[in-house]
Amino acid sequence: MSESSTPLTSLDPARLRLPEKPALEGLEAKWTARWEEGGVYRFDRTRPRAEVFAIDTPPPTVSGSLHVGHVFSFTHTDVIARFQRMRGKSVFYPMGWDDNGLPTERRVQNYYGVRCDPSLPYDPSFTPPDPSTASGSPRAASRGDKPGKQTLSVSRPNFIELCARLTGEDEQAFEKLWKTLGLSIDWSMTYATIDKRAQRVSQLAFARLLARGLAYQVEAPTLWDIDFRTAVAQAELEDREMPGAFHRIRFGAGGARAVEIETTRPELIPACVALVAHPDDERYKPLFGTTVSTPLFRVEVPIKPHPLADTDKGSGIAMVCTFGDITDVTWWRELSLPVRSIIKPDGTLSRDVLFDSTGPWASADPAAAMESYLRIEGLSAAKARPVIVEMLRASGDLIGEPRPITHAVKFYEKGDRPLEIVTSRQWFIKTIEFREALLARGRELRWHPPYMQARFENWANGLNGDWCVSRQRFFGVPFPVWYPIDQEGRVVFERPLVAEEPRLPVDPSTAVPAGYRPEQRGQPGGFAGDPDVMDTWATSSLTPQIVCRWEEDPDLFARTFPMHLRPQAHDIIRTWLFDTVLRSHLEHDSLPWAHAAISGWVLDPDRKKMSKSKGNVVTPLALLEEHGSDGVRYWAASGRPGTDTTFDPNQMKVGRRLAIKVLNASRFALSSAAPQGDIVEPVDRAMIRNLAALVEEATDAFEGYDYARVLQRTETFFWRFCDDYLELVKGRRYGDQGPAAAASANAALTAALSVLLRLFAPFLSFVTEEVWSWWQDGSIHTAAWPAAGDLVSLLADNSDATRQSDQAIYEWATDVLFEVRKQRSEAKQPLKVPITKVTVKAEQQNVRWMPIVEADLRSSLRVQAFETTVGEPREILVVGYEPASTG
């Protein structure tokens, strides 16, 4: 397509089509359609790997709405894609939709007013409730319908169908927006994170890890969201500042060795299994190895030393509960403490613990313990807290009053209540033992900007456990696993039955493992499907394998993987980027891509991240309509990699003006393009050489992912080109100085326009294509990126001496231009009034240039005569204006 360079001065007058009054309006619709018809952005899979540039596009969450931040970062990627395409690469640029996971479930529940009940059988004839009358719809809500409303229970397969239906609609709307924005995506390669291919890749990759012992299942304390009732991963945590209180509580009441601890969670006293203090803490050294009785429940718990205990926190001795926080888990594990679990998966205090006669509830006063516990049993942690505080106050074990504080509490990032730690059976992927290897991968990856690598290192170094990938949810990729049920009806988790690879993807809730019959599901001697689905990131971390068609299309995979670029935002380095590197390292022993380009965020004018909750999100389609896609792209592309950028409609207006300027300047440059000839005028040659220097700089900057600099430099050049160069040569083009001089200007103008349009094409994709179509064949977006050498080769004389003198001449001409304009402006004289004479006193070398540039200057400045003398200091003086004609 584009390896051959575009002729710079060829201009076929018969081919030329100049509009009378060019305008931006309608360009988006016109070119979007033509690009699609022409397959301009179609990936050519016959090209060898060396000529491929593959991009691992972030799949936006379709259940949300696209916002300005998406437009911003996706434009960055598109600009790079367009550059690489013009460099001659076959660009592999698919688009994905992230429709998998909780956000979609919630949207479907609200939209259709349904709940998923996995115990129900699939109903093939099911039709969803009309959303407009569903209880969860906005209309119903506005009628004042409140909880208690009937939500329809549907089976898991039916629920998933609804998810697919709704996301399908969202995806069409998104595609329309991306096309209007001008993303140069190959729409024939679209994927979704819940589609069959993504499911197959997810399950296949999981099965392979399982076979290699890199995925495992274990029953262990896990981070748990009590509202969604699912396990969550460390990467999905966030801290939130919450009000709380320190409670000083006495242990060992009545005994000789009473100990005071401080806690923010007194409701966990019944789950207390030990107290810990620092091994060197003189206050508690004598107590190590002894036991102490818990208040209210009278359970003897050991006092143990552990280096994680902080002498300075609280009273220096901490209560270990199973489980209050992650530190508890560490202490529990390292000190081999028993489990005394009281929080149920729904967040309420369990009843079971009380009546387990064989369990660890060895109270010195079981009756009193039970009486106390019954008062909090069944309550949530938050509700139990004041109750237990009141009991402690009554028993005299609360020392002083609770001291209110604000502290950071861990939440699931999509959750509403603090996380608990609940013991449950979950799937994990081994991560910790690969920490060093992953850190090395992070150093191998080329980061843009480089300092973003620190985030990766930070995260890798802070990992404290393997990756929990199972979720107790519905709309996700299921694990391709069943378990045998023994004759007693117990599920044998230790002997998973993994689906054979050719069967993938499978849904174990409907499919049957080899060697079993459907009616054996759930029966003694039969089987049970794994009920869980995978963490969204367990699928998203395989986007390179999904788009490159791993284990499906070896030829395509070999040409595209490892990919070249992962563009993404910095807030998901710890999830998407890290997990993708992990999966690729484990499966392919390589990086998934060579480069990572990290976009910043869009900030609102108060410098806060734009978000829906703040109500400051502007709909992208309205922006595109108001400012034009090129105007919005201009704003987005001026955001440097990694840098947060202020939302600024003003910059979009500037971009729009630039696009209009491109239209008009192009029309002018092409309007009298004949005759064409050799570029022989020094001013023309200097302009061409300066443009060649710009091309070199722009190419280097683009190779370094600094697209913002390319735009800025090109824009600056272009504006000077219009205001100085075009003005200077205008008269000459009209024939003031004869046909040869005009031909030189015309040739230079044509060449410059061709190059400038191509430099702008990645940014102002619509207007440049429009102008290109006036006089060129084919799309500018598959034309070759300009080469400095092509410009310079137009100049017959390119000796050093000529180069220097041309440059000096050009600068001298613009100096005079500037000085005379200034004096005219200060004299408030209209341009139509000719200047009768300008006297120029200057250095010998500049005076020498006057005959060369005088004609250009006379016409562009409307000066009738220059009078030149040698001398210093330099002095350029407008002597007078032609008197206004009276009458």
Next chain:
RNA sequence: GGGCGGUUAGCUCAGUGGUAGAGCACCGGCUUUACACGCCGGCUGUCACAGGUUCGAAUCCUGUACCGCCCACCA
């Protein structure tokens, strides 16, 4: 507590050792045969602060302050 960015004109931002820049805003002028969605010109600064290196620092080093973000086993 650890880490990473940032601090330059009223605003948004370029500028990594050599006389402080652009756009916007503001002020003045101009219907000029590409463009009034335009053109010409003007005003605007202790480059956060304090030290240091250097002939020379917005730029390099050290420290401080403030803003933002990431991370952490904050009882």
